[in-house]
Amino acid sequence: MDLSLSTRTEGDRTVVTVGGEIDVYTAPKLREQLIDLVSSGNYDLVVDMENVDFLDSTGLGVLVGGLKRVRAHEGSLRLVCTQERILKIFRITGLTKVFPIHASVDEALSATD
């Protein structure tokens, strides 16, 4: 299965809905999407990963890159994920300390921490 990407604006935040597999093959597409968003002025991103069924370290690297880019503009990058097998990867790698992870898009949209 391939990667699917769609974006929408919610107030002053931008929700990126990702589906499928984020791996060494598809990660470049996600990176491009994040870079495009930042360069067109979207600095507060919510990445909805509820439909992601595979995520590897290449994908994690792209998310870290996105975070650094929005931070360059005092922005934020929040993740939405409740899938245990995806959360596990963030936990193993300690990246739970780097990304705010929310249980729903609504929660991520209203979060201010």
Next chain:
Amino acid sequence: MDLSLSTRTEGDRTVVTVGGEIDVYTAPKLREQLIDLVSSGNYDLVVDMENVDFLDSTGLGVLVGGLKRVRAHEGSLRLVCTQERILKIFRITGLTKVFPIHASVDEALSATD
């Protein structure tokens, strides 16, 4: 996908419904099934292949073996198949001349030629 097999009696004929893939890996199971039927006195077989999604020459060999075994008892082996990709294999190999191929189980059950 694996092979699925089920049998039922219809009058004096026995319908074998086959699903999945008939290949070098699963063909032995189909062969056993046909041998069991013949050795328990079922000599008029209708093999319903409408749910078969893969058939290779190992599978063809098993069907030919079944035919020879029922013929040893003046029986018959009829096939039910309308799927073009399966029919093609019978056509390529000339086995359309060996097996009566029907468009439905009903047709196969009432055939007498």
Next chain:
Amino acid sequence: MATVEVSFTALPAHVRTARLVALAVARRAGVDDDLLDEVRLAVGEACSRAVGIHQSKAPEDPVVMRLIDEQDQFTVEVVDIGPLEASVSPGDLDLDADALAAPAPRDAGSDPLPELLPPGFGLAVISGLVEQMGVTSEVDGTHVRMTWPSHDVMAPTAD
């Protein structure tokens, strides 16, 4: 030129693995969806044949399948250690329908019947299916090569 080579112990189960890989790589190499069924069947025939030959002659030697993705074509090559069937050149298989439909002996028992289909039958299926196919006998064994047109979609993705 992107290539995948799979070598596997001669077991029926691995024919499924080979089919799965060939199908996935063919799809990604840009072989038309319409042709994928043909790829699946032809690769299955070539590998089943090779597994059968190895099981009887050299069960320890792996069967080799090569998937070669070139600009506008996709080739699968299956190599087995056996000699090419002497008598049957693929394509000119002439089945004897009466012999095939002839009754088995009543005391055939439950062993597989011998010689149901003539040697070379699998190759004949392939040559009936695949426009561009060839079989050659080389020092390392018999090579079955099958080629399908493709449009290149698997350009390396810069990372």
Next chain:
Amino acid sequence: MATVEVSFTALPAHVRTARLVALAVARRAGVDDDLLDEVRLAVGEACSRAVGIHQSKAPEDPVVMRLIDEQDQFTVEVVDIGPLEASVSPGDLDLDADALAAPAPRDAGSDPLPELLPPGFGLAVISGLVEQMGVTSEVDGTHVRMTWPSHDVMAPTAD
């Protein structure tokens, strides 16, 4: 002992092929369904790492993955031609969360940012996931070996 060996040109697309094959063979070798996600991820990490190394050092050399199905265990071995990352022994990865979250330069442009994750990160993921794993440096390169328990279901089917 049934074995499948896959060797592939170092391209991201083939990492998917390798994952697909490993998953299919693991399933058929009798690895528990619960563990299959782990197999998929670990194999993906090992192969992505190998592809990355080959792309920068030896793009023409194939990456090799071996799937070894033994009585009660299933092993995947991925071999790349590179030396083992010197400093990071898998498992003792100590990510600097602040550094990771540090802003990129505003003029970073659209090229990938350098060194987002430390070398050895992929191996650390594997060692965090897979109970039985080992990395060794051998003459032909680095071998990443991962083993899972299995119950033997792939007995050769008599034909």
